[in-house]
Amino acid sequence: MKRCLVVIPVYNESVALPRLINLLNELESEDPRKSIEFLFINDGSEDGSEEILLKSGLNYVSLANNLGIGAAVQCGYMFAERNGYDYLVQLDGDGQHPPGELEKLLVAAEESEEDLIIGSRFISNSGYRPGIFRKLGMIYSTWIVRRVTGETIRDTTSGFRLTKKRLIRFFASEYPHREAGVLSLLMAAKAGFRFREIPIRMNKRRTGKSSIRIDRALFYPFKTIINTLAAILGK
């Protein structure tokens, strides 16, 4: 039986957390094989998210400082590698990724040879409508991934993805700090890993603010070029 670790990075999500915890508890009780385990990564939250996690009884790692989503997710990879998990699924702490869609990723992982399965919002009509800046960023990052890897990934920034054991080991030692969605694909492709997309449904963000704002959107192309170069030139 394959063991799967679901990693949920959390930063100041005290409003969205209780609902997500309830959903995960339901999912856990519905999993008779107990093959799925959850791990929250509290990325230095200052709004009481850690207290909520402590009371929930769910497993979590608490980082002393806010390191950013890339480093928080990498901590999940380190945990998965040290504890011998077969799969790692990344799930957003803001409730945008419906935990019910997990099964689709697991089935796709069993059926395919690829090391990374990406839950895509753009293969079928998932009802997801990104804002203009996010959309431009996505078009640009899809183009850059195609130029570098030769593969067309429509949802390069999707955080809802499943990673298999070999790639877990790789990401535990090397994972980008920022723009992790795109750069992790480039790094994995450069190291010879393969990936595929499957359609998923995604919820609208209920609380908090998106990290994509006009200032970030303006610098996104330049930062991605620099980071892409770093990923290509890196060891």
Place this chain on the structure above:
Amino acid sequence: MTLVLRLIGIVGALLIMMFVLLLIRWKKLTDEYATLWLATSILFLLGAILSKEVFLIYQYIKGASGSGPGILLFLAVMVIIFLMIMLSSKVSIHQEQIKRLTQTAGLIDNKVRGMDETGADKKNSNGSDRDR
């Protein structure tokens, strides 16, 4: 160079040197940076004290190139840029180390919490066995 300018240069260099020494005393500057900035401040001080010799070098460069101040300024900017790149590289390395340390500390904390819970569970079960 006038005497006033020379004095200003010496006092400025001494102030920089004192500030560096204070930072070393307060343990806010590690050896490698301390060496770098002490060497820089000594260079400033020597430059201010031996202003005649510096002027001679300037004259030599001016004679060779015809544009002494321009070349001196260019060299100074190059040194500053080099120092800044070195410091950025150091900061990046430290940032990576802090990230690794924070992640490892988080993982250890998680493990200890798990062990505490297991220990508490064992204690509870032993207690209930004894009660029976």
